[in-house]
Amino acid sequence: MAKRQIPVIVLAGFLGSGKTTLLNHLLGNSGGSRIGVVVNDFGSIEIDAMSVAGQVDSMVSLGNGCLCCAVDTSELDGFLERLARPSARIDVIVVEASGLAEPQELVRMILASDNRRIVYGGLVEVVDAAEFTGTRARHPELDRHLGIADLVVLNKADRVAEEERAALLRTLSGLAPGTPVVAAEYGRVDPELLFDRRPREERLEAVRQLSFEDLCAERREHEGHLHTAYESVEFVSEEPMHPRRLMEFLDHRPRGLYRIKGFVHFGIAGHRQKFALHAVGDFLRFYPSAWGRAERRLTQLVLIGSGVDASGLRDGLAACRDTGAGERADERAMWGVLRYAQG
Numbered sequence: 001m002a003k004r005q006i007p008v009i010v011l012a013g014f015l016g017s018g019k020t021t022l023l024n025h026l027l028g029n030s031g032g033s034r035i036g037v038v039v040n041d042f043g044s045i046e047i048d049a050m051s052v053a054g055q056v057d058s059m060v061s062l063g064n065g066c067l068c069c070a071v072d073t074s075e076l077d078g079f080l081e082r083l084a085r086p087s088a089r090i091d092v093i094v095v096e097a098s099g100l101a102e103p104q105e106l107v108r109m110i111l112a113s114d115n116r117r118i119v120y121g122g123l124v125e126v127v128d129a130a131e132f133t134g135t136r137a138r139h140p141e142l143d144r145h146l147g148i149a150d151l152v153v154l155n156k157a158d159r160v161a162e163e164e165r166a167a168l169l170r171t172l173s174g175l176a177p178g179t180p181v182v183a184a185e186y187g188r189v190d191p192e193l194l195f196d197r198r199p200r201e202e203r204l205e206a207v208r209q210l211s212f213e214d215l216c217a218e219r220r221e222h223e224g225h226l227h228t229a230y231e232s233v234e235f236v237s238e239e240p241m242h243p244r245r246l247m248e249f250l251d252h253r254p255r256g257l258y259r260i261k262g263f264v265h266f267g268i269a270g271h272r273q274k275f276a277l278h279a280v281g282d283f284l285r286f287y288p289s290a291w292g293r294a295e296r297r298l299t300q301l302v303l304i305g306s307g308v309d310a311s312g313l314r315d316g317l318a319a320c321r322d323t324g325a326g327e328r329a330d331e332r333a334m335w336g337v338l339r340y341a342q343g
């Protein structure tokens with residue numbers, strides 16, 4: 001009897017569009033389906049992996065660098081193999097791409113896998129309703145990503161007015177003809193929409209179209225890949241951060257610094273929770289939650305931007321540490337942070 005194959009779904013979308021949020025929604029609403037996850041962080045600190053850990057049946061993390069540019073696909077193959085082994089009892093695998101990945105490359109890698117237990121299950125492209133128009137103007141290649149998607153999620157629908165949402169839905173439907181486009185808030189889509197999808201043959205054809213030579217040339221040059229224009233800066237501190245200094249840093253972040261994500265530790269009585277920090281374009285939020293029992297109180301941030309001064313950013317953050325020198329941070333210093341806190 002032929003064994004049922006496990007669909008591998010690629011979850012893509014530009015930096016900060018809401019891929020991890022959508023993935024967490026799926027994990028919390030899978031209706032009993034067991035989901036295996038592959039996460040590909042752009043930076044070497046695995047913020048995405050840390051953001052989904054604890055809720056997932058089985059997860060592997062491919063850190064540091066864009067999976068789409070791996071010349072050697074054996075690492076991904078190895079991970080898929082692990083997740084697809086019968087003892088893992090996984091029903092569906094989701095590969096969360098980095099926000100700068102080329103989904104086409106990922107899809108091709110999955111199609112090229114000779115693992116008989118898996119089958120490509122489609123590409124879900126997440127779009128940030130508030131940022132899409134600006135991002136598309138800077139990166140016209142996003143149109144190409146939408147063109148090969150099997151499901152487009154217009155996320156952050158809460159951040160735009162109704163007319164704008166309708167206009168965006170029309171634009172997306174034009175860019176992804178024949179592909180379902182759904183609006184969502186916080187990635188809350190019906191999991192059935194993803195799990196029961198089968199990629200249409202003509203989209204697979206569009207992905208396969210490039211010849212092997214094209215592919216090699218493309219890889220050598222990285223031409224046109226989103227991530228070539230971006231760099232990531234990592235910052236880790238054991239010392240707590242000074243809230244007022246950090247807010248000053250964030251308020252004056254350079255324009256090219258599009259994305260910040262990670263966790264902040266403030267050493268102020270009453271505010272020693274773990275503050276997840278997310279910046280996407282002009283958007284900035286802190287999300288306080290409890291630290292895990294064995295978790296170290298650390299500040300760990302990844303900053304991703306284009307044309308940014310990496311060492312300047314690192315120095316700027318280092319100067320935000322509360323080392324005991326200068327003005328002491330007290331309760332009032334938290335006010336600026338709390339203005340941006342949610343949940």
Ligand SMILES: Nc1nc2c(ncn2[C@@H]2O[C@H](COP(=O)(O)OP(=O)(O)OP(=O)(O)O)[C@@H](O)[C@H]2O)c(=O)[nH]1
Nearest residue numbers: 014015016017018019020021099156185186187278
């Ligand atoms: N207002 C609003 N915020 C959202 C929504 N979905 C996600 N966010 C927020 O957007 C930020 C980025 O979300 P993530 O899920 O981390 O985005 P991502 O695509 O995984 O980010 P990268 O992996 O860096 O590309 C977080 O602060 C989320 O809470 C939404 O529908 N509405």
